[in-house]
Amino acid sequence: MSDTHAPAHRPQDLDDAIAGGVGESPLRPDGTLKVRGDFAYSSDLWAENMLWGATLRSPHPSARIRSVDIGPALRSPGVHAVLTAEDVPGRNLYGLKDIDQPVLAEDVVRYRGEAVALVAADHPETARRALDLIEVDYEVLEPVVDAELAAHDDSLPKVHPGGNTVRYQPIVKGDPEVTADVVVSGTYTVGMQDQAFLGPESGLAIPAEDGGVDLYLATQDLHTDRKQTAAALDLDPELVRMTMSGVGGAFGGREDLSMQVHVCMLALRTGRPVKIVYDREESFFGHVHRHPAKMYYEHGATRDGDLVFVRAQLYFDGGAYASKTPVVVGNGTTLGVGPYDVANVSIQGWGMYTNNPPCGAMRGLGAVQPAFAYESQMDRLAEALDMDPVELRIRNAISRGDTTPTGQVLDYPAPVAELLRRVRELPLPEAPAAGAEPDIRDLPGGASNTTHGEGVVRGVGYGVCIKNICYAEGADDFSTARVRLQNVAGEPLAMVHTAAAEVGQGLVTVQQQIARSELEVERVNIHPNDTSVGPAGSSSASRQTYVTGGAVQAACRAVRERLLAITAERFGEPAAELSLSGGKIVSRESGVLADIAEVLGSEAIEETREYHHRETFPLDERGRSERAQVQHAFSAHRAVVDVDTELGLIKVVQLDCSQDVGKAVNPESVVGQIQGGSAQGLGLAVMEEIQVGEGKIRNPSFTDYLIPTILDMPPMNVDVIERGDPNAPYGVRGVGEPPTISSTPAIVAAIRAATGRDLTHVPVGPEHIIG
Amino acid sequence: MDFLRPAGWSEALEAKANHPDATPIAGGTDVMVELNFDHRRPETLLDLTRIEQLREWSRTERNGVPTVRIGAAVPYARLIEELGTTLPGLAMAARTVGSPQIRNRGTLGGNLASASPAGDGHPPLLASNAEIELESVRGSRTLPLADFFTGVKRTDMAPDELIAAVHVPEGTGPQQFSKIGTRNAMVIAVCTFAVALHPRRRGVGTGLGSAAPTPRSATEAEEFLAGALAEDGQWDDPRPLPASVTERFGELVARAAAPIDDVRGTAGYRTHALHVLARRTLSWAWDEYRSGTELSGRQRCA
Numbered sequence A: 001m002s003d004t005h006a007p008a009h010r011p012q013d014l015d016d017a018i019a020g021g022v023g024e025s026p027l028r029p030d031g032t033l034k035v036r037g038d039f040a041y042s043s044d045l046w047a048e049n050m051l052w053g054a055t056l057r058s059p060h061p062s063a064r065i066r067s068v069d070i071g072p073a074l075r076s077p078g079v080h081a082v083l084t085a086e087d088v089p090g091r092n093l094y095g096l097k098d099i100d101q102p103v104l105a106e107d108v109v110r111y112r113g114e115a116v117a118l119v120a121a122d123h124p125e126t127a128r129r130a131l132d133l134i135e136v137d138y139e140v141l142e143p144v145v146d147a148e149l150a151a152h153d154d155s156l157p158k159v160h161p162g163g164n165t166v167r168y169q170p171i172v173k174g175d176p177e178v179t180a181d182v183v184v185s186g187t188y189t190v191g192m193q194d195q196a197f198l199g200p201e202s203g204l205a206i207p208a209e210d211g212g213v214d215l216y217l218a219t220q221d222l223h224t225d226r227k228q229t230a231a232a233l234d235l236d237p238e239l240v241r242m243t244m245s246g247v248g249g250a251f252g253g254r255e256d257l258s259m260q261v262h263v264c265m266l267a268l269r270t271g272r273p274v275k276i277v278y279d280r281e282e283s284f285f286g287h288v289h290r291h292p293a294k295m296y297y298e299h300g301a302t303r304d305g306d307l308v309f310v311r312a313q314l315y316f317d318g319g320a321y322a323s324k325t326p327v328v329v330g331n332g333t334t335l336g337v338g339p340y341d342v343a344n345v346s347i348q349g350w351g352m353y354t355n356n357p358p359c360g361a362m363r364g365l366g367a368v369q370p371a372f373a374y375e376s377q378m379d380r381l382a383e384a385l386d387m388d389p390v391e392l393r394i395r396n397a398i399s400r401g402d403t404t405p406t407g408q409v410l411d412y413p414a415p416v417a418e419l420l421r422r423v424r425e426l427p428l429p430e431a432p433a434a435g436a437e438p439d440i441r442d443l444p445g446g447a448s449n450t451t452h453g454e455g456v457v458r459g460v461g462y463g464v465c466i467k468n469i470c471y472a473e474g475a476d477d478f479s480t481a482r483v484r485l486q487n488v489a490g491e492p493l494a495m496v497h498t499a500a501a502e503v504g505q506g507l508v509t510v511q512q513q514i515a516r517s518e519l520e521v522e523r524v525n526i527h528p529n530d531t532s533v534g535p536a537g538s539s540s541a542s543r544q545t546y547v548t549g550g551a552v553q554a555a556c557r558a559v560r561e562r563l564l565a566i567t568a569e570r571f572g573e574p575a576a577e578l579s580l581s582g583g584k585i586v587s588r589e590s591g592v593l594a595d596i597a598e599v600l601g602s603e604a605i606e607e608t609r610e611y612h613h614r615e616t617f618p619l620d621e622r623g624r625s626e627r628a629q630v631q632h633a634f635s636a637h638r639a640v641v642d643v644d645t646e647l648g649l650i651k652v653v654q655l656d657c658s659q660d661v662g663k664a665v666n667p668e669s670v671v672g673q674i675q676g677g678s679a680q681g682l683g684l685a686v687m688e689e690i691q692v693g694e695g696k697i698r699n700p701s702f703t704d705y706l707i708p709t710i711l712d713m714p715p716m717n718v719d720v721i722e723r724g725d726p727n728a729p730y731g732v733r734g735v736g737e738p739p740t741i742s743s744t745p746a747i748v749a750a751i752r753a754a755t756g757r758d759l760t761h762v763p764v765g766p767e768h769i770i771g
Numbered sequence B: 001m002d003f004l005r006p007a008g009w010s011e012a013l014e015a016k017a018n019h020p021d022a023t024p025i026a027g028g029t030d031v032m033v034e035l036n037f038d039h040r041r042p043e044t045l046l047d048l049t050r051i052e053q054l055r056e057w058s059r060t061e062r063n064g065v066p067t068v069r070i071g072a073a074v075p076y077a078r079l080i081e082e083l084g085t086t087l088p089g090l091a092m093a094a095r096t097v098g099s100p101q102i103r104n105r106g107t108l109g110g111n112l113a114s115a116s117p118a119g120d121g122h123p124p125l126l127a128s129n130a131e132i133e134l135e136s137v138r139g140s141r142t143l144p145l146a147d148f149f150t151g152v153k154r155t156d157m158a159p160d161e162l163i164a165a166v167h168v169p170e171g172t173g174p175q176q177f178s179k180i181g182t183r184n185a186m187v188i189a190v191c192t193f194a195v196a197l198h199p200r201r202r203g204v205g206t207g208l209g210s211a212a213p214t215p216r217s218a219t220e221a222e223e224f225l226a227g228a229l230a231e232d233g234q235w236d237d238p239r240p241l242p243a244s245v246t247e248r249f250g251e252l253v254a255r256a257a258a259p260i261d262d263v264r265g266t267a268g269y270r271t272h273a274l275h276v277l278a279r280r281t282l283s284w285a286w287d288e289y290r291s292g293t294e295l296s297g298r299q300r301c302a
């Protein structure tokens, strides 16, 4: 195994048993506060003398701006600043991959909701009212709203000067023209899902005396925010200091900038602290969503059920700006056949610009959409072959040593078949006792009393998926950790400092667990996340326990090395013979030498380390790459669903999951991730869709954008297995995303089993079921 | 924004007379949402939560019929707990409203004044022939609920009037309520249906929600069913209803609807679902009537 990066990375032989103190489930430090409502989120920030910012947004999906008159707004009492594109101090563009999105629209607006102007006022209501006084003269243009059309019809208007294609990627493996005994095809669509995090976008910017600005905010990636914000503000990045401040969920929706540059511009202009908090409706316009997709699939197999080929064309609607569209196309195409071994593959993926709401990162990025399609296809194929759908999947499951469609050999465990077998073995729900009156809350419709059993049919369905973990296709993916060990009140205390965003996933706990177990000290503190330490990258791609976990491990080991070196010198024992245990330094020869506290004395040992995972490489024009992705994760779901076939209402009765997590650093958090991810996948299966018509969101509220409640999310059997990845710290494998991916197709398969309907769109609505 | 907090009913009526554009606020579960969304910017809020008598209910008699008079500010949670057996249809509807928090705060008066086509309180009140009592410094008047709703979110209430109470004749037979939503709790109705059998007067009541600009009854369906039951002597000697009767009832209920397509569902689905709900709820109510239970709503869930 080559290690082309920093010395922090060591391959470990972790295939079987994984030892170490890591593996317990301590409670989250923020858990009680959150449950009691005492936790301060970024929306709770407050500063003396603070102003409130508000954002004027485009009412049109596509328009030319003829003029903007800020005069009346500026004259309105209580208003301290009104800013437009002209006031952007630096580069009026930002973006995660392609730098294509204006901080404030200049001559055109490309989506309904695009930011056009900003106001700072002494009261949020004053700011909002001032927005109404800004006069923008728009020349309304015909929007581009169909991604598939945009890919092939050159006569459509160009959303951006360079054309409407953000990324086109083909993947070809084997013979794309090969034929097969049995062929099934289908067209599948996925609606636009929202991350629906509960804490809206918010930040507080405080201008600093050195000409810089301190921004307290909720985000997924401090350094990437800082880089983009500094460029727009025309400031040295060192002068843009960011501190994480209570994140109320993220799920990808906080990867792109929202209010960051805006609130800093207002603070720097007025010389006063400025706070921006979106309300729920604005939040729907203020962040990216999951890409809607249209997918054409064709699967060919032998009569015995061996997959011969998969061919697909995938269209992803990226909306007005690129955001993560290039990655969605990369993930969607490379993972487009699913966790199966397929000799002949031809997949083409298009990520398109349109005038729809911008789409970007969301849990399961680019893997959710094709999973719905390829798993639907596997069920179709099983039916055509008259085979059991789980057997068909097991027969074709990818495993260690197999080659992915991009030519990458899986050099770590890939227990797909095992997961399918295991999830099938989990207990099924007990049938209700004969003659017993069902509790209506257990039936489709729940408390709404729509059935007492009439029309209700039960179905069972399966889904399994593959997701790449960490950044891919040649991105230098790393995280940084600074660990400081010193005595505080006579006891050794390890302080872990990273910029890795705690977005609710439990990273704070994981970092402490790693430090405790590496340094054998009781007390570990987490320094607030900020930009005074090196980058951690985003809390996305299920990557933080892997990369930041790796960085904390490496920094701890560097600290330990120094501590042991000091001890070796003091006690005249070779450092190689020393180890840490229970707060003490132990020599192999002579047993306990000293307490860590004793050796430390008044000294502090501080080390900073970067962790870079194994190098990945870009895809070539045929989609080949020696290693496009650093790791893959797998999960399998079984759904049991009751459907009221007359009314089209659904009750997911049970949702079970088997997942390989490599190593469960915190087993309870792992189960929490699987439950939460499954709930989000359930949402996509049966209710969550941003309805967009002619470029406009029709349901920007939690009244009409429905997410699952406790009566929708059933109990789960969660089966966690640990087949360590020898290339990853502790053998970990990303956990957060897979359950979001495989739950959706499992639920839809169960609804199909109950209704006999094709169901080619998610979310499945009553109309699809009653037809 | 002014915030008026009358301590008693006559003070509230005075306040409303002096500030006809004041927005009354009871549970606030509609008003606060509108303020949050900036859909409404009232100059004055008139807080009704201090008025004891609005939170009371009592049994009375109106035109010789035992009736429950429910103060406008009685929350759903109390309708469920205290009136579950007397007004089972209303309690069933109350159970489908929002979440426990909303049911603790939200009131029937607020539901009526909001006059949303999707208000869940309306259909069971229509099915029970409820009346609404409005009052102002000019005096009080009572009108049938059906006359109260004049359009989408519009009512017959004058600017100086407040809702004092709702008068609901006590049920004499089974009642049912069903609500379609695309999630299993906390959902605004795609459509709703309420049915009440009135054996004592040999009548049938219905109410449709989210099916037309205003909540309405399916009068033709009521008349058809009452006629069919009378004709076959079913009231005195109840037997299983022929499928042709439940089917026709469903058809007529669906026909009474004038639904639209919106983000929550299509007109076609609403019509279909009302048909199904009408059939099902009638069969549940009829089964209960046949099994001799006086009242429905020996509740399936707490």
Ligand SMILES: Cc1cc2nc3c(=O)[nH]c(=O)nc-3n(C[C@H](O)[C@H](O)[C@H](O)COP(=O)(O)OP(=O)(O)OC[C@H]3O[C@@H](n4cnc5c(N)ncnc54)[C@H](O)[C@@H]3O)c2cc1C
Pocket (backbone or CB within 6 Å): B023, B024, B025, B026, B027, B028, B029, B030, B031, B032, B033, B048, B072, B073, B096, B097, B098, B099, B102, B105, B106, B107, B108, B109, B110, B111, B112, B113, B114, B118, B119, B120, B121, B161, B162, B163, B164, B186, B187, B188, B189
């Ligand atoms: C999360 C959530 C879920 C909900 N779910 C449902 C649901 O499932 N079904 C449903 O039907 N509704 C639902 N609602 C809406 C709301 O809860 C109900 O309409 C409720 O009955 C309103 O009562 P309130 O006391 O809160 O009204 P308020 O908000 O206080 O007032 C509502 C309106 O009535 C007026 N008003 C109040 N009292 C009087 C009076 N005595 N005289 C004159 N005018 C008066 C107010 O001025 C206002 O216009 C929900 C709301 C929320 C926030």
